[in-house]
Amino acid sequence: MSGSIDERLRQLGIELPVAAAPAANYVPYVITGSLLSISGQLPMKDGTLGWKGQVGDAVSVEDGQAAARQCAINIIAQIRAALEGDLDRVVRIVRLGGFVSCGADFGDQPKVINGASDLMVAVFGDKGRHSRAAVGVSALPFGASVEVDALVEIA
Numbered sequence: 001m002s003g004s005i006d007e008r009l010r011q012l013g014i015e016l017p018v019a020a021a022p023a024a025n026y027v028p029y030v031i032t033g034s035l036l037s038i039s040g041q042l043p044m045k046d047g048t049l050g051w052k053g054q055v056g057d058a059v060s061v062e063d064g065q066a067a068a069r070q071c072a073i074n075i076i077a078q079i080r081a082a083l084e085g086d087l088d089r090v091v092r093i094v095r096l097g098g099f100v101s102c103g104a105d106f107g108d109q110p111k112v113i114n115g116a117s118d119l120m121v122a123v124f125g126d127k128g129r130h131s132r133a134a135v136g137v138s139a140l141p142f143g144a145s146v147e148v149d150a151l152v153e154i155a
Contacts, residue, residue, distance in 0.1 A: 005087035008123055014073060019081035020044055023141065029082045031154070034091070036082050038150040040099070041074035042141065043067035051145040056106040059145045064100060068115030071148035072096075075116075076123065079152060091153040093120045093130040099147040102136045109134040116148045 009016065022028050022039065030037045043051045043066075051067035053059045059067070075096075076087070083089045098113030100106075113134040120128035130150075140147050 003086065003088035005090065005123065008125075009076075009087075012122060014123075016073065016077040016080060017045070019077045020074060029078050031082060034153055034155070035094070036079065036152040036154050038075050038078045038082075038152065040097070040147040040149040041071045041078065042144045042147055043070040044074060045070055049142055049144055052143040053101070053145055054106075055100050055102045055112055055145050056108070057103060061108050061111055064112035064145055065115030067144075067146040068098060068113050068148060069119050071146055072116035072119040075148060075150045079150075083154060089155045090124060090127060091155050093124055093128045093150060094153050095131045095151040096120065096133075097149045098132065098134045099137050099140060100134065101138070101140045101143075101145050104136075106136055109136050112146060113148070115146075 026039055028039050042049060051059055051063055055064035080087055096116055100109045100112045
């Protein structure tokens with residue numbers, strides 16, 4: 001199915017990957033009523049974890065932003081899978097939860113997670129404006145530098 005969001009993705013030069021299978025005992029998404037909850041997405045690209053290590057140490061803030069952007073692309077791929085290809089059913093990106101692997105003295109988590117937030121607004125327009133958390137953590141699965149989850153209102 002092709003709609004206005006698919007066209008916007010094309011304009012942005014974004015090709016969505018196949019939605020990733022879960023890596024443990026959970027499901028990639030849950031729909032309850034008009035809410036779609038997307039499990040945390042890592043910055044996987046072409047089947048490979050693209051950004052490993054702590055932001056502010058092994059990973060620059062700019063690379064952390066790119067990792068967060070890739071997480072957002074993977075979130076959109078999960079949304080597409082949950083909605084059987086119809087991204088135009090998205091009413092609103094309600095919330096993003098951003099986790100940044102970093103040291104105790106790192107304070108630029110919001111700048112890093114902007115990589116995901118900016119993409120959601122670029123793709124969904126005003127429907128992409130969301131509430132958010134940007135949290136620093138000491139480690140993430142598989143050594144990832146960033147993980148992002150989402151809550152989405154759907155029609």
